[in-house]
Amino acid sequence: MPFRRRPARRRTDGLRRPLAVMASAALAMAAAIVPLATSAAADAAATGDTTVTVNANAGLGTVTSTALGANTAVWDAYMNDPGVAPLYRAAGIGALRYPGGSYSDLYHWVDNTAPGGYVAPGTDFDSFMGTAKASGAQPILIANYGSGTAQEAADWVRYANITKGYGARYWEIGNELYGNGVYGSGWENDTHADKTPDQYAREVKSYAAAMKAVDPTVKIGAVLTMPGNWPDGSVATGDTGDWNHTVLAAVAHDIDFVSVHWYPNTSDGDQSLAAVRQLPGELHEVRDLVDRYAGADSAHIGIAMTEVNSNSGGGAFTSRPNGLFTAEAMMTALENGVFTVDWWDTHNSAGTISTVGGETDYGDMGMLSNGSCSGGVCEPAVNTPFAPYYGIKTLGALSDPGDSMVASGTSGSEVSAHAVLRSDGDLGVLLLNKSSGTEHTVDLRYLGFTAASGTPEVQRWAPGDDGPVDATGTATADSVTLAPYSITVLTLHPKSGTGSAAATVGAPGTPRTTAVGADTVGLSWPAATGTVDRYEVYEQLGTNIQLLGSSTGTSATLSNLPAGSRHTVEVLARDQAGHLSRPSAPLTFTTSTPDDSTCTVSYQVTSGWGNGFVSNVVVSNVGPADIDGWTLTFDWPSAGQAVSSSWNANVTGDGRHVHVTNTDSNAELAPNGGNSVTFGFVGANDGANPSPTSFTLNGTVCRTIS
Template structure:
């Protein structure tokens, strides 16, 4: 498998571009003619929760080499695409950037008007949470701590997520001194990074103990994963986590799959991401001790290495972002909003020009109008039609690898389905089936992005059980339930830091239940400690309460009760919505 580190534009650290790493308004657009139509089956299980969409789930990078980072249209571009997180100061720039002076070490370019406060103005205008990468390569723990103090105490920005360094393993340790990541430490070993990481964490959390700090890992399966460097006894990941694993709040990986063809690229989300995520989670469980369940996974750079500004990447972007979230990532940041291109390596791909630009929007005059979106922007934007932060990603399965399916159960009980047709020649007639959800007979609203389109379509078309997706097209089908044939009454007795909740479920119209599963999401930070009358499984805010053998039978018109005790710190606000065997219930 081949992967590369993030691409570096012409005005930043040049080494990254020379080293390839081993690792596997809505208007109508015109669809290209399809040679044939292929039948596909997609099943959606609205009761099988995969993950709650985090408010930082869909992100992008803003880099200090981008002279238009804080242009008047940037916040609108971010907001319209549903970008909930923005990473700064951008990739390898982070390890040369000194935030107080707005200057860099090593001769890297820093554009005017890209300082921290200007960036924060753009992030706030877009409603996006910042993810700050502090300078490990040429900085100090004290410089990083001063940044935390300025951001969260002096300015009151309340920045939660901080990384220590960018791709630090690219500092030459594994390539005979040649690397792309600037690092002035006398030793470039994994042990040195881990020891310094502990110092950074100590200094930064002494200023603000509420912040979350991440450690740089190599991406499992990719270079230099598995390589033991001079002076270390284990590879990078095992060394870093064996020293700092109990002190970090999240682990960081970057994903840039290379590919031998368009079809190869479009298969990568399903073939690679589940394995990468599982390996990172296993490492966290091995080294983070009792805190392992609270340690997250952030993918702070993601993109492909080919077809960057053309149709294949438009399909790949939402597939990669959603698959990562389904596999437990709380943050996935596309590289980047703007990246830049000299247009010297343009190619023609599927009827469009690939400018070799890793940005979501154009940033060079040779690419046509500045800031016009590339397909990856529109593909990402379609996620806003699928779901929002707090909604639940649920299981969706396709009968063919040529069509990816993702589904979301909305907080109001609606279910939306995204269908990504990876066949460049044939449209797909998709037959949809549902478990845990009964769609209404109304004709659904369908949003779509078609090959080489310049906007997202909207139409009322097809049915809940049959949709046609054009070749190289993406559609999002928005569905309403038939009714709310169940009711949930939620009561609680609370005190500072704890509460007992009791739930009564009434089966108004689901027929005889021989087993039940009540799903809901805590609106606060409750953690269930004890249960009565149900078995409760909790993952973050997401909860599933399952019947016991003694109370699984509930006739239509009957009810059942259970209770639980939980602890909380900031809030024990009531859940907004409940689902009984996947069906949305009325409340109160």
């Protein structure tokens, strides 16, 4: 029988001993890492080969109603089949993107045409909205930038939201416009004579103004390249910057979200699974870019990953590895600040036929069959789910909108974990075994959560299962055995009187910085519901959290922070009985560098090509004393960054640490900025390529100049 989650219920009895914390609004860094109510399972003897730790007090944000999404396309004759909407609903899909990738820059909504392309019958906007409504999904609509106008887009908003009352909230301006040929490769239709990012930015401002004049509530999205993926960092002839910096510098105060796509450049399913490790760094860099250009408005700008698939050159599109990739990639994106992840796509067509793990892979990037054939091999009946659909369905079983994603970690590279603290106090844990041939037994450990006695509910999707099946009775709260290439979802109920369900206060709102200095940061946050005794601010350190202090109000100052250091913090509320609320969404910030330093460093990436880059560094001595012989050190923010070759300095690397010394010709740095030393290097990046935040010259932390 299919897995069904028990009805929500709330527990309010029981007490928890409060932590001993400071009662001041000025918060100093604390030394202790606070476990917060370790489960009895943590004391159990280890019997498995892998340990998974879940911290229910380390929040990663709230699951949105649009979290799980899928792309639709006007060339798909089965887009609006009656059987499609129930499949969307059963998987928990809450967003549908239309009219379909690059076709969006051909498509004219008013007459359902795409000159130069094929439009299937019955795929017009109203028909699509019928499916969206039947699915309970929010539409994500792509306004035609390539051959359209701002007026055409505004007319679409008027028809959708004024005439028809569809309440279409999210509107992207075009699809992958960086693929219009400006960087040498062109697949996106763009009829503008000027194809630069500057022109795209100008048009985004025009589209946004026209569309919001019709309906001020619509959310406008601009297209960015994914950091660490081509053409990120590329600068076209005559341009002053790359796509992302140019676009955001112009439109950061006119948009409501940014849209990125992610297709890892891999050759098989296992490589695609491994590539998911790149996502957190790449998405953090997107957020850093938005923060840099939007300033205070950044808090209101979301990140949407509106296309994702494995893009595996070795097949593995409809078979099990891509189903595992689907769950891993989509959940990882959501945990790192994305409000919607939209699978590419619902129906596609058969491609290269292969055998993966003993099953036929049809080379089809869709999650449902369209019944097409390739090389004499035909897909199963139309709308038969492929593995990616089942991957999404496991995520739908893991969480509902409004649940809090929480931190989890694993001791083994072949097992990954994701977790949510549900609104009723239950804990959902998803365990993914990425090994094709090795079974793993997992010991489960919890922080901030105490499981009730009895066995958890279990949903499993393993080889031999016809989709996710109810496997309750195959796991305990302390241990579960994972079949190869499987996904297991556990639902654990809290012991009565424990956990956030016992609290009489809600989660605080997302904290924001009010001031950022070299060693202090001011924070504020929206108040929690209920009568709050105090708020507690924690720093996240993997699956642990470190108490920074407490405040009776909704603001605080963090002190004694290292210059140029990155921190992720959250706020929890305690009620008057000592119960701790669910965590707020996290906030990540980087402290500045000292304004009064005796040295300055300018670090600029002058060109890039996705997996490599060229950087230029300028070092100045602005202090009163002469420097004869210098050493500059810094650390890479991302593990995938490295130096390949250099000039005008001796540059060496040891892991993330970079060590630079002068040459014979540039050892002297005159005082008071009398001269500067410039050196450069070619670097490599596997994933994100964020700039270093702190540089030390002969032991002194310099002021970093952007």
